[in-house]
Amino acid sequence: MTNSLEAEIEALATTAVTEVGRYEPIGKIHWPGGAQIAVNFTADFDAMLLRRLANETPSQLAKGEFGGRVGIWRLLELFDGHGIKATIFTPGRICELYPQAVAAAARSGHEIADHMWEHRVPKEPDLEQDHLRKASDAIARLTGRRPCGTRSWHTPALLKAEGFIYNSHGSVRHGPCYSTTADGGDRLVELPFHYAIDDAMFYNFAWLQSEPGEQRLSDPDRVLEMWWAGFRQQHRSGGYFNICLHPFISGRALRIAMLDKLIERMKQLPGVWFGTCADVARHCIAHHPPQRGPS
Amino acid sequence: MPWKNGYTISDEVGLADRDIRWPQARQMAVHIVLNLSVASGPEGITKSDLRSAPAVFALGEGLDLLLAALDRHALKVTVAVPAVTAKAFPSRMRELIAAGHEIAALGLKHEDTSSLPRDEERVRIRMTTDILSQITGAPPKGWYALPRQRDPFAGGTLNSATIDLLLEAGYAWAGNGLADDIPHYWVTDFDSRRSMLALPYYYHFDDQYFAMFPTKGSGLENSDMLARNWQAEFDAQYKRGRFFTMVLHPQHAGWCNRLELLETFLAGMVARPGLWVATGSDIARHWQSTYPPETHLRLEPSIWKDYPGSLS
Numbered sequence: 149m150t151n152s153l154e155a156e157i158e159a160l161a162t163t164a165v166t167e168v169g170r171y172e173p174i175g176k177i178h179w180p181g182g183a184q185i186a187v188n189f190t191a192d193f194d195a196m197l198l199r200r201l202a203n204e205t206p207s208q209l210a211k212g213e214f215g216g217r218v219g220i221w222r223l224l225e226l227f228d229g230h231g232i233k234a235t236i237f238t239p240g241r242i243c244e245l246y247p248q249a250v251a252a253a254a255r256s257g258h259e260i261a262d263h264m265w266e267h268r269v270p271k272e273p274d275l276e277q278d279h280l281r282k283a284s285d286a287i288a289r290l291t292g293r294r295p296c297g298t299r300s301w302h303t304p305a306l307l308k309a310e311g312f313i314y315n316s317h318g319s320v321r322h323g324p325c326y327s328t329t330a331d332g333g334d335r336l337v338e339l340p341f342h343y344a345i346d347d348a349m350f351y352n353f354a355w356l357q358s359e360p361g362e363q364r365l366s367d368p369d370r371v372l373e374m375w376w377a378g379f380r381q382q383h384r385s386g387g388y389f390n391i392c393l394h395p396f397i398s399g400r401a402l403r404i405a406m407l408d409k410l411i412e413r414m415k416q417l418p419g420v421w422f423g424t425c426a427d428v429a430r431h432c433i434a435h436h437p438p439q440r441g442p443s
Numbered sequence: 444m445p446w447k448n449g450y451t452i453s454d455e456v457g458l459a460d461r462d463i464r465w466p467q468a469r470q471m472a473v474h475i476v477l478n479l480s481v482a483s484g485p486e487g488i489t490k491s492d493l494r495s496a497p498a499v500f501a502l503g504e505g506l507d508l509l510l511a512a513l514d515r516h517a518l519k520v521t522v523a524v525p526a527v528t529a530k531a532f533p534s535r536m537r538e539l540i541a542a543g544h545e546i547a548a549l550g551l552k553h554e555d556t557s558s559l560p561r562d563e564e565r566v567r568i569r570m571t572t573d574i575l576s577q578i579t580g581a582p583p584k585g586w587y588a589l590p591r592q593r594d595p596f597a598g599g600t601l602n603s604a605t606i607d608l609l610l611e612a613g614y615a616w617a618g619n620g621l622a623d624d625i626p627h628y629w630v631t632d633f634d635s636r637r638s639m640l641a642l643p644y645y646y647h648f649d650d651q652y653f654a655m656f657p658t659k660g661s662g663l664e665n666s667d668m669l670a671r672n673w674q675a676e677f678d679a680q681y682k683r684g685r686f687f688t689m690v691l692h693p694q695h696a697g698w699c700n701r702l703e704l705l706e707t708f709l710a711g712m713v714a715r716p717g718l719w720v721a722t723g724s725d726i727a728r729h730w731q732s733t734y735p736p737e738t739h740l741r742l743e744p745s746i747w748k749d750y751p752g753s754l755s
Contacts, residue, residue: 196451207619210598210621214621217623221457245447246455265753282753360595360596366668368671370668370671400676401624401679401685404679405678405679405682
């Protein structure tokens with residue numbers, strides 16, 4: 149009894165240490181031009197794919213469809229109007245459903261990054277590789293450029309092999325850091341985002357397959373103040389702010405107006421750098437390379 | 444996959460702000476929907492729904508209060524009515540029509556028909572149409588499949604099969620489309636371009652998700668958030684020259700503090716110049732003549748390919 153408990157505690161402690169050891173923090177980051185904060189506006193262009201994957205009702209799909217026919221165009225107009233280069237995490241299939249919007253985003257100078265082929269990562273390694281390549285091919289066909297970043301659960305080894313340099317997928321730290329596998333291999337830049345700065349958590353029913361009754365809706369005035377407080381906290385500490393939007397959610401007129409106010413406020417503060425995720429990842433690799441040896 | 448079936452119901456790019464025209468060059472259109480159902484879940488109105496205080500309030504004092512609030516500004520609305528409700532309160536229906544409001548169908552008893560066999564759904568649409576026609580004197584032109592508080596999804600239960608049956612039954616428009624925030628076409632067949640006009644719906648402007656949601660006794664009263672959502676959307680859409688829509692239930696929006704929020708919002712709204720506050724059929728008529736699907740539904744050929752190991 150005691151032995152098995154000891155073994156269990158030992159195993160849990162090892163797991164905790166190994167997991168923490170997978171991340172290499174970057175100390176104080178010197179942003180380009182002496183900026184005080186780097187801001188990544190990111191949009192997960194899922195439209196209706198996740199709803200389709202979960203085999204949900206036509207009205208759920210139509211809710212997502214708003215993102216493809218209306219919302220994405222409004223976000224592009226908002227970013228372009230402010231001279232902000234954003235990162236659009238785009239599932240490969242979306243390139244086939246909304247080719248005009250994806251091409252327009254690339255033409256405006258936004259980064260088109262990977263968000264899986266059909267918003268899932270298959271368990272079978274061959275199929276996973278096939279999906280990642282299909283997604284990259286689809287993006288390259290429309291934009292002329294293969295993605296170097298992803299927001300996904302893809303295997304790090306596969307991402308490295310396919311030329312990816314970053315994943316924007318978790319909240320292990322406030323700022324960019326390096327992630328590796330448990331044995332220290334397959335290093336990628338990690339660009340964290342947090343659900344607290346994610347529109348879906350405030351405005352959307354049935355996210356992550358949860359039922360409407362499990363959620364509360366909010367309003368843009370309230371979210372504006374929360375996000376503004378988050379931004380100012382990071383601005384004071386010389387940090388990083390990654391905002392996760394969804395065209396079908398934030399593309400609604402009331403929320404575009406809210407984002408416009410947020411950006412206006414951000415621009416009032418000194419030293420705010422709006423770059424793409426690829427810009428931030430490349431800056432980290434060039435100016436703050438990993439210290440833990442090659443991988 | 445033929446075209447984009449199973450993924451999209453309308454064309455690839457929505458209409459831009461600059462291309463939107465309202466009658467007499469008005470700045471924006473407003474569509475207010477009064478939902479007279481007391482159904483709490485997908486099965487539609489039950490006896491236990493009806494044997495409840497909110498049900499009594501909804502067709503009594505609550506409706507009186509909402510109508511008075513609308514009347515103060517001479518606002519004409521669309522009333523979404525389950526056939527059973529019309530049958531129970533025929534004189535109420537005639538009052539609504541006399542006051543200039545439009546009656547649209549909300550199913551036989553506001554039930555989810557999406558999993559019924561086609562013939563069964565057809566029968567229910569016909570019964571609904573017959574009952575409403577008898578009471579109101581004319582067949583309804585609009586059909587709603589609005590969500591209920593206990594639904595697993597918050598967008599309602601329209602689908603292409605229902606739209607197809609509604610076209611067959613002579614309906615002109617469907618009331619709860621989510622793919623745009625202006626009227627848009629719901630395509631049921633790509634090859635023949637068979638489609639129906641859908642008027643926009645969005646759950647952030649539907650009182651039921653902010654009034655003791657998810658259920659009574661929870662204390663989860665967020666009517667202040669509802670009012671801020673209405674205001675933020677109205678202001679943003681006014682600037683764009685587009686469309687504002689809200690869904691009101693007497694049992695939710697009609698209750699003291701919420702009623703006051705509604706009255707404040709409506710008073711601010713009507714103070715803005717250039718509004719076109721219209722019923723569903725007026726909006727549908729304008730849209731179908733200004734943007735007929737033959738010229739304005741732009742269905743691009745699909746570049747989609749099916750692959751093994753991928754969803755089709």
